[in-house]
Amino acid sequence: MGMAMTTEPTEAPRKRRPRIRTLEVRRAAHLTAGIVRVTLGGPELEGFDTPTPTQHVKLFLPEPGRDRPVLPDPNLPRGEGPQPLMRTYTIRRLDLDRLEMDIDFALHSWGIASDWAANAQPGAVVGIAGPGGRPCPPDDSSAWYVLAGDEAALPAMGTLLEAISPSIPVRLLAEVPSANDRLDWNRANLQVTWLDRAGDAMSAGSRLEAALRATTAPAGSGRVWLACEATAMRRIRRHLLDGWGLDPSAMVTRGYWKQGEVNYPDHDYGED
Ligand SMILES: Cc1cc2nc3c(=O)[nH]c(=O)nc-3n(C[C@H](O)[C@H](O)[C@H](O)COP(=O)(O)OP(=O)(O)OC[C@H]3O[C@@H](n4cnc5c(N)ncnc54)[C@H](O)[C@@H]3O)c2cc1C
Missing domain, CATH: 2.40.30.10 (Translation factors)
Incomplete structure (x- = not known):
């Protein structure tokens, strides 16, 4: 007995929705x-x-x-x-x-x-x-890492710190609302600078900017990861390009939130 042939109706491919x-x-x-x-x-x-x-x-x-x-x-x-x-x-x-x-x-x-x-x-x-989000695997050939961010970026900096090879020196700059918001980072080869905003929410990112302007890039070919308020991120990114002389490919810069905006988009890399 032969099998009846059925033809599946052809459906337009639908954009896959992420599973919730x-x-x-x-x-x-x-x-x-x-x-x-x-x-x-x-x-x-x-x-x-x-x-x-x-x-x-x-x-x-x-x-x-x-x-x-x-x-x-x-x-x-x-x-x-x-x-x-x-x-x-x-x-x-x-x-x-x-x-x-x-x-x-x-x-x-x-x-x-x-x-x-x-x-x-x-x-x-x-x-x-x-x-x-774009995958951000650590680069084992980097001579150094600078991680810079505000309190919204502390979790991301934590995931990076755990993933970067312990032999690579890391300089971490974190701007937080108050001295009571410091975390206890534990890692060899780590230099941490805490910057307190002292409750001045409107100036978010400016202490991070000042600290990065006050230093030059470490010697050798390294990488910067930065995330903070979006307007401050753009000013800092400019300085990393012009003042530190970094190539765009050596940095990931992200706006994580923006003063006065609700639910800021998740893909602002400041590459505009
Ligand atoms: C890829 C990515 C990862 C992120 N990971 C984290 C994370 O792990 N932890 C974390 O805390 N945040 C994280 N953020 C930031 C977070 O998504 C935003 O802060 C978000 O807007 C908070 O939502 P909300 O409902 O509290 O405030 P919203 O309703 O979005 O905003 C209300 C008001 O609060 C202001 N505002 C928003 N965020 C902040 C802030 N951080 N500080 C001061 N004022 C703010 C806004 O400008 C607005 O005026 C991440 C953002 C991105 C893009």
Whole structure:
């Protein structure tokens, strides 16, 4: 008996939507006065791709006062239906054995994500999609690394510090809201400079800029990774090109947020 031949209807290829996973807060604890580490977990983390340093997730958060986040509906065209509340956060640590992920939130005066993290309780539900962002594998042939950033960039700098070969000297400059926001970095071959903003939020990035202007590039061919407020990032990037004489290929510069803007885009590399 012959098999009937069927013809599959041909469908226009659809742009793949990232999978959204629903996770719960397992615990939340202050790392410093202004930084809260939230550990998310749950069975849906199974199979999450191992991120390279600095990669991020898109975090879907509940509206204030709600228990569950609105998640994008894969059956609706983008932009239609209830709009999810989404922010970008670095994957600080992924532990697939425990099905856990750490995210470190810098608290600032107001913001959906900052307010949510400040009050996060075990059992609270969020959505995540990722990992996203250009892969940023460390370069083992680099003579040195300079890592520079503000409190929003501390988690990404942490992932880089863990990945850069211990034999490569690292100079880390971190601008934070107050002296109570310093972390205890442990690594051989590491020189750390903490710059305190002393509560002057509007000047974010200017102490980082001044510190980088006050020094020249270390000798030899090395690499810079920088992330901070977007306008300050552009000024610093200019100085790295003109003052330090770095080639654009030797640096990654990123605007992580911008004064006065909500949910700043995740792909501002200042290359304009
Ligand atoms: C790739 C990438 C990775 C990131 N990783 C992290 C991370 O691991 N941890 C982290 O804390 N942040 C991280 N950020 C920054 C974070 O996405 C933004 O700070 C985000 O805007 C915070 O959302 P929100 O809802 O709290 O504030 P929003 O609603 O977006 O903004 C509300 C107001 O707060 C201001 N604002 C936003 N962020 C800050 C800030 N950091 N300091 C002072 N004022 C601010 C805005 O200008 C606006 O006026 C990352 C950003 C990118 C692009």
